[in-house]
Amino acid sequence: MATSFSWTVKQMFTVNTPDPDYVVNVIWTLTGVDGDYTASIDGNTVFDSNQESTFVPYNELTQDQVIGWVQASLGEQGIANFEANVNGQIASMQNPPVSPQSQPLPW
Secondary structure (H helix, E strand, C coil): CCCEEEEEEEEEEEECCCCCCEEEEEEEEEEEEECCEEEEEEEEEECCCCCCCCCCCHHHCCHHHHHHHHHHHHHHHHHHHHHHHHHHHHHHHHCCCCCCCCCCCCC
């Protein structure tokens, strides 16, 4: 079964320049679900007021729009890395790694 991914914005931080309530930091979670197994990773994306973008008033932002900013900032490789991390967590749940066991010395 393939992993289904979802992104959630947990928190945003703003400053008042260059515009009121300009988003400079987004705390987010990427969650993956594969059958009965769920894993997630949190991330933090920082935005610079020097980045070119069209300003959207804070109270008009949508979660999809902010997630789009985060994903654009991460790029395809960054997204793939986070998804691989979540898939690795799920794989470890599906097939737990074997831990070595301490044995008494044979002598």
